[in-house]
Amino acid sequence: MITDEQRAARTARAVAAAVAAGRDLGLTVIEPEVLYDVFSVIVRLAPSPVVVRVPTVLPRTTTLETQLADQRRELAVAAWLGEQGLRVVKPSPLVPVEPVRRDGFAMTFWEYIEFIEDANLSAEYSAKLIAKLHAALREYPGELEFLNGLDPFIPDGLARLEDRPDLLDPADLVRARREWEVFRPMLESEEAFAKAFPGVTVQPVHGDSPGYNLIVTTEGDLYADFELVHRGPIERDLAFTGPEGIEAYNAAAGELGLREVDERVLRTFEAVGLLQVVACLSMAPELPMLVDGLKPMIDQWRETPFPG
Template sequence: MPAAVTAQQRADRTARALAAATAAGRDLGLDVGAATVLHDAFSVVVHLSPSPVVVRVPTVLPGGTDVETQAARQRSELDVVAWLAEQGVPVVAPSPLVPREPVRRDGFSMTCWQLVEHDTTAEPDYLDRCRLVADLHLALRSYPGALPFLDAVDLGMITRGLADLAELPELLAPADLERARREWDVLAPLVRSRQEFEAAFPGVGIQPIHGDAPAVNILTTPGGDLFADFELATSGPVEWDLAFLGADAATTYDAAARALGLRTLDDRVLRLVDAIGVLRSVACLALAPQLPMLAEAVAPVLDRWRDGPFAGGFER
């Protein structure tokens, strides 16, 4: 495993991403005078000022991620979001000023989006946003493109992350790692394929989903809330999009779903996706050498996991 990045190395990584986004923007014919970094975590998000274009440059990636796989997922995201925008769904849309394709530059693969004015100080009401997730699911049911079952959510990241954590005992104790592996042995067979999932959960429908907590990935703008960050768009049970949000969120979603004629959430599937969500957080620790803030961010999840039942209490 690589050594943890230093503050200087992270600053250099951000500077390289900023330079790549700036150069790519100019190559695409955009007016780029004073590009600025808006956000820097798993991706460096760059505003190509004065052009109304924002570039997302992924910089912290799971081991084994190749450029072709990354570009394919970015292309899928752009297609899904462009289609949603055409249907009038409130989303942060791809930029119309450049081709709707991932852009490669200096070792990065990046995507271009419309600049939207949003309030970064607004206190999000995640519970109320779950009502909006039902609206999103209704729209996504009609998406005509092909999205493999839970493909883009990268469940392989759990397997790779747990393997990498064997070399990082300072991040995850051996006893914790052993428990995580045993839980994954129980849960993984249920989501390895659509056929296996449907055999375990007959009657639970599969459809296109956001894939990454859509209630969290919403921007508050003067014109209303906009869904964002469809990097993990895939097909799967709608419960996946409600993982980790709790019983009140499920109740809010169910009320909105009933009003729209959609099915309500399945309790067993919710327990499954909650348990997998915890393991994804555990496995995410393997990325802490690239993004040191992760260790602190994941710590509360680990504490709850250690005190909780095996595999979140999920039973086959």
């Protein structure tokens, strides 16, 4: 496990890289401020109205090429949504809309937004916003991968846990691998998905719990964090929303011309979401807080019936 000192040093390197990259791009940076530090270090380049996201903890399967491709896709989608008038955190207009490489990091630059800390949105309210996002995203003209973030992340994460019984009990690992063998054939391609779930349409989706990636401001709520945007079923964005949230989504979907939630697909992606959490434990050596942070969902996974 990485030590607190090592993690602090990693954060400091990320901040230094963001500051240096910002100054190279002509930004005034006097008092950089770390706003968030988990999988990425989020740095405000004060007094410039710019925030830099510097990923520091990445899956082993991520290469520089795939990371840059993901970042370019995120920037393109967020910029396009902003052009359509959707309230979204947009790329900073003060620098080129491109990922920047500096000192071993690849980072992206975003507009700074004043947000309300510890704001809580109801599941019903968030679900309505997800429906509005889906209505906008279905018109996105760019190319997107199908179900980004599952394979090879899940099988590689489980492989990394094979020699880590301190992180995951061997019996749990056996179950997780059996579950992935259930899901993999139906999710490995758009064609396979269509065969497994006839009549269930796919479209561009956020890909990373958009209801939890809303930034609450005094002037309205903004969509954020499109790092995993891809093509998939709408249920991918609605896992663990709860019955009230699903009911609210379906009502909003009807008004927006979207289809309603398919319960079988929803259950599938809730089960896959729990399996992703299990695989995410493989990143705990680089981010020890995951051990305690993921425990409630790991316990929930253990209590659910085997999905086969």
